[in-house]
Amino acid sequence: MIVIFALMITVVGLYSYHQQKTRLLDASKLRADQSVTDVGRAGEALQQIASGVEDIREMNGMIAAAATEQNKVVERINKNIHAIGEVSSQTLKGSSRTLEQSDDLIRVVERLGSSVNKFKS
Structure with a gap:
């Protein structure tokens, strides 16, 4: 009986071990x-x-291209502004010469008028 009891304990232990x-x-x-x-x-x-990341790389390429294009546009604007400044300067010089020549013509006309008046008298 002890053997059977020992076997039962062993079987129960093995069953418990198996379940774990x-x-x-x-x-x-x-x-x-x-x-x-x-x-x-x-x-x-x-x-x-x-x-x-690939989308960001593509966007970076587009942004870089746009920035390059904007730089080119800014350079063109700066050149045009410089050219406008030069034309304005030349126009101012031309206007000054025209004014001087107009003053000279007024003096010539006044002298001619004086001379004509002398002949009339």
Whole structure:
């Protein structure tokens, strides 16, 4: 009877040990499945990040091209402003000469008028 009792205790112990190991294996399987799911999500997130980085690179290229074009436009505007300044300066010089010549003509006309008046008298 002692042998049977000892065998029963051994069987119960083995059964309990087996149940514990089964629970551990089930828990490990659940963790492994969750890890596979997490790795899949991480891969998707990395793909989205890589796609976002590529979009940013493309935008940087467009921004750089736009900035280059804007610089060219600013250079053209500066050249045109300089040219307008030169034309304005030349126009001012020309106007000054015209004014001087007009003054000279007025003096000549006044002298001619004086001379004509002398002949009339």
